[in-house]
Amino acid sequence: MAASIIGVSSLYHQLPTKPTTLSPSSFISHNKPHLISLPTKLTHHIASSSSSSFVASAVSARNSVITEDVFVGLSLFDDDNNNNKDSSLEEFDNDVINGGVDELAVSKLGLPQRLVETLENRGITNLFPIQRAVLVPALEGRDIIGRAKTGTGKTLAFAIPIIKRVTEEDEENRNRLAGRLPRVLVLAPTRELAKQVETEIKESAPYLRTVCVYGGVSYTLQKNQLTRGVDIVVGTPGRLIDLVNSNVLKLGEVQFLVLDEADQMLAVGFEEDVETILEKLPPQRQSMLFSATMPRWVQKLSRKYLKTPLTIDLVGDQDEKLAEGIKLYAIPTTSTTKRSILGDLVTVYAKGGKTIIFTQTKRDADEVSMALTSSIASEALHGDISQHQRERTLNGFRQGKFTVLVATDVASRGLDIPNVDLVIHYELPNDPETFVHRSGRTGRAGKQGKAILMYTNSQRRTVKTLEQDVGCKFEFISPPGVDDVLGSSAEQVIATLSGVHDESIDFFTPTAQKLYDQQGTRALAAALAHMSGFSQPPSSRSLITHEQGWTTLQMTRDSDSSIKGYMSARTVTGFLSSVYATAAGVLGKIHVMADKKVQGAVFDLPEDIAKNLLSKEMPPGTTITKISKLPALEDDGPANDFYGRFSNRERSSRGGRRDSGSSDSRGGWGGNSRFSLGDEGDNNVRRGGRSGGRGGSSSWSSGGSRSGGSDWLISDRRRTPSSGSRDRNFTGPCFHCGRSGHRASECPKKQDY
Numbered sequence: 001m002a003a004s005i006i007g008v009s010s011l012y013h014q015l016p017t018k019p020t021t022l023s024p025s026s027f028i029s030h031n032k033p034h035l036i037s038l039p040t041k042l043t044h045h046i047a048s049s050s051s052s053s054f055v056a057s058a059v060s061a062r063n064s065v066i067t068e069d070v071f072v073g074l075s076l077f078d079d080d081n082n083n084n085k086d087s088s089l090e091e092f093d094n095d096v097i098n099g100g101v102d103e104l105a106v107s108k109l110g111l112p113q114r115l116v117e118t119l120e121n122r123g124i125t126n127l128f129p130i131q132r133a134v135l136v137p138a139l140e141g142r143d144i145i146g147r148a149k150t151g152t153g154k155t156l157a158f159a160i161p162i163i164k165r166v167t168e169e170d171e172e173n174r175n176r177l178a179g180r181l182p183r184v185l186v187l188a189p190t191r192e193l194a195k196q197v198e199t200e201i202k203e204s205a206p207y208l209r210t211v212c213v214y215g216g217v218s219y220t221l222q223k224n225q226l227t228r229g230v231d232i233v234v235g236t237p238g239r240l241i242d243l244v245n246s247n248v249l250k251l252g253e254v255q256f257l258v259l260d261e262a263d264q265m266l267a268v269g270f271e272e273d274v275e276t277i278l279e280k281l282p283p284q285r286q287s288m289l290f291s292a293t294m295p296r297w298v299q300k301l302s303r304k305y306l307k308t309p310l311t312i313d314l315v316g317d318q319d320e321k322l323a324e325g326i327k328l329y330a331i332p333t334t335s336t337t338k339r340s341i342l343g344d345l346v347t348v349y350a351k352g353g354k355t356i357i358f359t360q361t362k363r364d365a366d367e368v369s370m371a372l373t374s375s376i377a378s379e380a381l382h383g384d385i386s387q388h389q390r391e392r393t394l395n396g397f398r399q400g401k402f403t404v405l406v407a408t409d410v411a412s413r414g415l416d417i418p419n420v421d422l423v424i425h426y427e428l429p430n431d432p433e434t435f436v437h438r439s440g441r442t443g444r445a446g447k448q449g450k451a452i453l454m455y456t457n458s459q460r461r462t463v464k465t466l467e468q469d470v471g472c473k474f475e476f477i478s479p480p481g482v483d484d485v486l487g488s489s490a491e492q493v494i495a496t497l498s499g500v501h502d503e504s505i506d507f508f509t510p511t512a513q514k515l516y517d518q519q520g521t522r523a524l525a526a527a528l529a530h531m532s533g534f535s536q537p538p539s540s541r542s543l544i545t546h547e548q549g550w551t552t553l554q555m556t557r558d559s560d561s562s563i564k565g566y567m568s569a570r571t572v573t574g575f576l577s578s579v580y581a582t583a584a585g586v587l588g589k590i591h592v593m594a595d596k597k598v599q600g601a602v603f604d605l606p607e608d609i610a611k612n613l614l615s616k617e618m619p620p621g622t623t624i625t626k627i628s629k630l631p632a633l634e635d636d637g638p639a640n641d642f643y644g645r646f647s648n649r650e651r652s653s654r655g656g657r658r659d660s661g662s663s664d665s666r667g668g669w670g671g672n673s674r675f676s677l678g679d680e681g682d683n684n685v686r687r688g689g690r691s692g693g694r695g696g697s698s699s700w701s702s703g704g705s706r707s708g709g710s711d712w713l714i715s716d717r718r719r720t721p722s723s724g725s726r727d728r729n730f731t732g733p734c735f736h737c738g739r740s741g742h743r744a745s746e747c748p749k750k751q752d753y
């Protein structure tokens with residue numbers, strides 16, 4: 001049957017102020033579902049209205065189709081009918097007109113007093129948009145398909161109306177029998193999510209009996225809980241079926257069914273189990289299904305098991321699928337260096353708050369957690385860890401006993417851990433949905449959060465696709481510099497100090513006084529450094545390769561410089577050999593900057609050599625500075641490193657590629673002779689995969705002593721070719737005078753500066 005889409009656009013004209021559109025636009029065209037497209041303030045009106053009975057009658061009179069008449073009838077928009085308004089509504093209208101209240105007070109919804117109290121005690125005083133949108137239709141008994149962004153309160157969206165109905169039923173019929181059968185069944189795809197839903201319901205309605213059942217824990221305990229009598233059962237499909245089959249759980253009195261994260265049921269292979277359970281439920285019931293996406297199976301479910309469902313979609317075709325308040329970063333890494341920069345990312349971006357790192361494999365989760373533990377307290381969470389331990393881990397994390405949780409995607413869906421400051425995607429997620437759900441562990445309930453995506457060069461396009469799919473924008477960042485790490489560590493230490501107990505302080509005061517008298521503030525500084533884990537000074541890190549002990553410098557040439565010619569790796573090498581030959585001898589990676597107006601390049605030097613270089617006076621027209629963020633680098637060839645490096649395999653398969661489109665690929669200073677020299681042995685030729693010159697490289701490295709960093713390393717001894725062989729191959733312009741035929745260090749005009 002054709003679907004009905006309720007048009008509310010004409011209502012917009014009647015709203016006193018311009019409404020915020022919730023922009024639902026997708027629509028499921030089966031089984032007469034109806035999509036309400038509600039402007040936020042209109043939803044306020046409906047939900048706030050004590051005339052909800054009017055809505056109900058209008059809805060039923062219209063054969064479950066909500067039309068504009070329903071809203072007009074609420075007399076919210078019609079001045080002629082103002083006399084009929086109740087006072088709270090009038091107040092609400094005034095708020096709308098004055099642009100005041102944007103959320104709806106829990107106390108004004110006609111909810112049972114004890115529910116209002118528990119919600120308010122939990123700090124829940126106003127409904128979130130999905131809760132506002134679901135409330136009235138749910139109270140009217142409508143079947144609902146709901147969709148909203150992560151962390152926006154979907155659990156209470158279904159729980160509040162259900163709790164209200166069950167509570168009121170109990171108030172009318174005070175005979176709450178021991179051994180009573182459940183009236184509410186909530187299906188969740190994972191144990192963690194089931195537990196979380198249970199907690200949310202229990203905390204909101206402690207006076208109802210809510211039991212959570214899932215695999216991996218004692219069957220007998222759950223059996224005992226169920227047989228004692230229960231109002232609400234939350235569980236994962238597998239254990240629910242076991243309990244139903246053994247006749248411990250009887251579903252004959254279920255009036256409310258909720259399928260939470262329905263698409264995830266499919267992802268974890270619960271289709272059959274879910275359908276088996278649904279077949280056993282009484283046909284007279286209200287069903288609500290929440291799903292981030294609507295794969296075919298979920299559509300089939302809603303067709304088969306939901307009655308004329310109303311679709312409330314607060315995401316729709318909105319480009320941005322992530323909750324507001326989540327700031328996204330992306331950082332290019334390599335497989336060898338990503339683990340080493342993780343700790344710094346946590347230190348600088350989480351600033352001592354909670355972080356969840358997502359890995360693809362259980363093994364990575366274990367290894368990353370182990371690697372971090374030396375500096376930051378962290379625990380792993382994945383499917384191989386026993387249920388008991390998983391719960392302990394989650395509780396410990398919630399309570400702040402450790403600050404970094406390293407998890408596989410098992411933890412990404414639905415987990416509500418308050419105040420997660422940072423999410424790190426250690427590897428790219430498998431699909432955009434997983435990205436949204438992982439990232440959605442932060443920035444929950446209207447709070448701010450950050451998510452960092454780590455990617456390698458070969459994944460660069462995927463990152464762009466992700467931006468389009470999710471409708472988000474990443475800020476591309478470099479690994480934090482030493483100053484940032486030190487600054488953040490110091491801040492964290494100060495925060496830690498404020499938690500030290502007064503008695504402990506008293507105990508240490510005499511020693512502190514003695515130290516202060518002897519050394520002044522140096523003593524305090526030493527203590528802070530030690531507490532931050534910096535008993536030894538931190539070594540700097542290359543912005544290009546992220547390797548420790550290296551510093552990335554930037555060299556730029558003034559635009560009015562008399563020196564002509566393009567900037568290239570050879571330019572850098574040539575220049576360095578003329579001003580500080582030692583630096584030229586140990587140069588690491590070199591990249592040309594993308595901005596041609598700047599005429600610049602970035603390059604790596606060992607930390608101490610970089611320091612020495614920076615202390616030297618440079619010839620006029622050339623500036624060398626230490627940088628903390630990489631500028632945009634040439635996108636073709638070497639500059640690809642900006643987004644991560646080619647793997648060895650990729651690199652050699654691209655052997656013939658030109659670098660940067662510069663004529664260096666013809667084989668420049670030293671390059672040709674070094675990489676193609678027979679006396680370098682097969683090793684270099686094989687490692688480099690080059691057939692001559694630098695043309696095959698995606699990045700250059702001309703020596704140095706890094707271990708394992710670059711495939712292109714050649715020892716200093718080897719890389720000192722005879723000047724004859726060098727000069728024979730030298731064809732590019734001199735850095736100083738711009739003429740070709742000689743190197744900068746041998747420039748006849750060298751003495752001019």
Ligand SMILES: Nc1ncnc2c1ncn2[C@@H]1O[C@H](COP(=O)(O)OP(=O)(O)OP(=O)(O)O)[C@@H](O)[C@H]1O
Pocket residue numbers: 123124125126127128131148149150151152153154155156200413414415416418440444445
């Ligand atoms: N009206 C409210 N006011 C304040 N906090 C709320 C409100 N509603 C829900 N919360 C809190 O917001 C957090 C997120 O809610 P919930 O877990 O239901 O989100 P969700 O939409 O189901 O997220 P996900 O899609 O990630 O599962 C919870 O801690 C919950 O207690």
